[in-house]
Amino acid sequence: xxxxxxxxxxxxxxxxxxxxxxxxxxxxxxxxxxxxxxxxxxxxxxxxxxxxxxxxxxxxxxxxxxxxxxxxxxxxxxxxxxxxxxxxxxxxxxxxxx
Amino acid sequence: xxxxxxxxxxxxxxxxxxxxxxxxxxxxxxxxxxxxxxxxxxxxxxxxxxxxxxxxxxxxxxxxxxxxxxxxxxxxxxxxxxxxxxxxxxxxxxxxxxxxxxxxxxxxxxxxxxxxxxxxxxxxxxxxxxxxxxxxxxxxxxxxxxxxxxxxxxxxxxxxxxxxxxxxxxxxxxxxxxxxxxxxxxxxxxxxxxxxxxxxxxxxxxxxxxxxxxxxxxxxxxxxxxxxxxxxxxxxxxxxxxxxxxxxxxxxxxxxxxxxxxxxxxxxxxxxxxxxxxxxxxxxxxxxxxxxxxxxxxxxxxxxxxxxxxxxxxxxxxxxxxxxxxxxxxxxxxxxxxxxxxxxxxxxxxxxxxxxxxxxxxxxxxxxxxxxxxxxxxxxxxxxxxxxxxxxxxxxxxxxxxxxxxxxxxxxxxxxxxxxxxxxxxxxxxxxxxxxxxxxxxxxxxxxxxxxxxxxxxxxxxxxxxxxxxxxxxxxxxxxxx
Numbered sequence: 001x002x003x004x005x006x007x008x009x010x011x012x013x014x015x016x017x018x019x020x021x022x023x024x025x026x027x028x029x030x031x032x033x034x035x036x037x038x039x040x041x042x043x044x045x046x047x048x049x050x051x052x053x054x055x056x057x058x059x060x061x062x063x064x065x066x067x068x069x070x071x072x073x074x075x076x077x078x079x080x081x082x083x084x085x086x087x088x089x090x091x092x093x094x095x096x097x098x
Numbered sequence: 099x100x101x102x103x104x105x106x107x108x109x110x111x112x113x114x115x116x117x118x119x120x121x122x123x124x125x126x127x128x129x130x131x132x133x134x135x136x137x138x139x140x141x142x143x144x145x146x147x148x149x150x151x152x153x154x155x156x157x158x159x160x161x162x163x164x165x166x167x168x169x170x171x172x173x174x175x176x177x178x179x180x181x182x183x184x185x186x187x188x189x190x191x192x193x194x195x196x197x198x199x200x201x202x203x204x205x206x207x208x209x210x211x212x213x214x215x216x217x218x219x220x221x222x223x224x225x226x227x228x229x230x231x232x233x234x235x236x237x238x239x240x241x242x243x244x245x246x247x248x249x250x251x252x253x254x255x256x257x258x259x260x261x262x263x264x265x266x267x268x269x270x271x272x273x274x275x276x277x278x279x280x281x282x283x284x285x286x287x288x289x290x291x292x293x294x295x296x297x298x299x300x301x302x303x304x305x306x307x308x309x310x311x312x313x314x315x316x317x318x319x320x321x322x323x324x325x326x327x328x329x330x331x332x333x334x335x336x337x338x339x340x341x342x343x344x345x346x347x348x349x350x351x352x353x354x355x356x357x358x359x360x361x362x363x364x365x366x367x368x369x370x371x372x373x374x375x376x377x378x379x380x381x382x383x384x385x386x387x388x389x390x391x392x393x394x395x396x397x398x399x400x401x402x403x404x405x406x407x408x409x410x411x412x413x414x415x416x417x418x419x420x421x422x423x424x425x426x427x428x429x430x431x432x433x434x435x436x437x438x439x440x441x442x443x444x445x446x447x448x449x450x451x452x453x454x455x456x457x458x459x460x461x462x463x464x465x466x467x468x469x470x471x472x473x474x475x476x477x478x479x480x481x482x483x484x485x486x487x488x489x490x491x492x493x494x495x496x497x498x499x500x501x502x503x504x505x506x507x508x509x510x511x512x513x514x515x516x517x518x519x520x521x522x523x524x525x526x527x528x529x530x531x532x533x534x535x536x537x538x539x540x541x542x543x544x545x546x547x548x549x550x551x552x553x554x555x556x557x558x559x560x561x562x563x564x565x566x567x568x569x570x571x572x573x574x575x576x577x578x579x580x
Binding site for chain 1: 173176177180181183184186187188191192194195196198199202203308309310311312313317321322324325326335339342346347364365366369372373376377380381384514
């Protein structure tokens with residue numbers, strides 16, 4: 001494998017970073033979803049449930065707030081960290097010649 | 099027949115028909131026919147990309163089956179369904195720009211084109227084409243049955259006539275318009291799914307007397323309905339969590355979804371699609387499954403889960419509005435079926451016929467073949483759906499998890515792990531799908547997890563191990579990837 005000798009395409013570095021952001025978001029999403037659903041809010045007996053907007057608190061935080069939080073995080077991640085790259089090889093080649 | 103309900107659905111079918119027809123006129127003659135027909139010339143913008151991914155993935159199960167189970171299980175099933183929010187961002191982020199760039203370099207039109215160039219192996223291609231044709235053909239037939247049953251139940255016409263109407267409306271625009279027509283109609287269908295969900299959710303909350311009233315009615319009937327554990331307390335955290343693989347991250351391995359990740363125009367379209375897709379998928383999944391749960395106090399005692407969604411719409415909405423809302427499950431089914439039909443057709447024409455039977459077929463022949471194969475496949479599905487053979491129903495059970503277990507690692511590791519090779523890919527596909535079928539038949543839901551979990555882990559281990567063991571045999575052919 002002499003991948004080191006070959007010129008690394010800088011766009012792939014961006015792509016790999018963005019893929020890791022995706023994995024990070026999924027892990028966070030899962031932790032939030034799981035924690036509120038099966039943590040203290042959801043696992044207590046129904047008589048002791050708290051309610052928010054009429055929904056059981058575990059459900060409100062895990063599914064409703066969780067969805068809104070994820071939507072905001074996804075927007076922030078895309079706006080702050082995702083970079084515009086060209087998908088065509090030729091254009092990039094020309095740019096380099098110049 | 100209730101004309102007030104049926105009229106909006108007929109208008110919907112005609113609208114889809116017109117859009118499909120219009121899209122076929124827009125075919126860009128500067129591109130090669132194959133790129134145009136099977137990939138829409140890689141010109142999708144952000145909104146259409148988000149909608150076609152969501153609508154292809156969201157099928158009869160999101161609109162009919164899912165709410166039916168939620169009706170029985172309560173909020174625990176909505177919790178489970180929310181694992182699907184990740185499909186909105188994960189697929190595009192993980193395959194992402196690397197897949198888009200590499201697919202362009204390889205000039206890949208289908209997922210299998212990508213695998214073919216990546217692994218340089220005839221067996222990878224044939225195995226992939228075979229599993230796509232078999233599994234997705236049966237998945238498609240199952241969706242057609244669902245679509246026809248829905249028309250049958252709404253209009254009261256016979257099953258065969260309903261199937262015929264459904265088949266004609268889908269086939270015409272797929273055959274003449276290809277991917278562009280599929281994506282455009284998906285966008286309209288996706289919008290109808292989104293709006294229909296919101297209308298019905300609001301109407302159900304009002305009819306039930308507000309959320310606090312509905313929740314206390316549910317708790318009075320059975321307190322388990324408002325816990326995360328299901329109506330009988332049997333939804334364990336591990337079981338529900340394992341759906342994050344089946345309907346969450348594993349979706350990255352579904353060919354009908356993956357192919358869309360190489361169809362977009364530029365990185366801006368991808369960015370927009372991630373945002374729109376997440377919001378739309380989340381709203382539909384949360385809304386539709388909540389509708390199923392909230393329907394329970396309003397319409398108690400429904401026996402057949404699949405009828406919950408149509409019955410509640412007819413109960414809480416004026417007939418004409420119910421017709422519009424019921425176009426949503428119709429749209430969900432059509433938008434899945436059209437993508438599957440085109441994908442199976444591309445596997446036959448591009449991946450098998452052009453690759454191995456007639457590599458130098460002329461543009462005209464390819465054109466005739468593409469139209470012809472798509473039509474023949476459509477007719478075959480129609481005939482199968484008239485009275486579905488047991489084999490087909492059996493195969494459909496494996497189509498989702500079986501394809502995920504086959505493709506997830508050859509695609510994802512193929513993209514990011516240079517040392518992955520054809521031996522790893524072939525054994526991983528066989529191990530994934532094989533173990534999925536085996537476990538499904540003999541040890542369903544092992545250790546309390548969904549069946550798909552172990553095959554995904556196994557195919558990962560096999561891919562890595564075999565690639566490392568055979569590493570020296572395969573000359574590095576993937577300089578294009580670095």
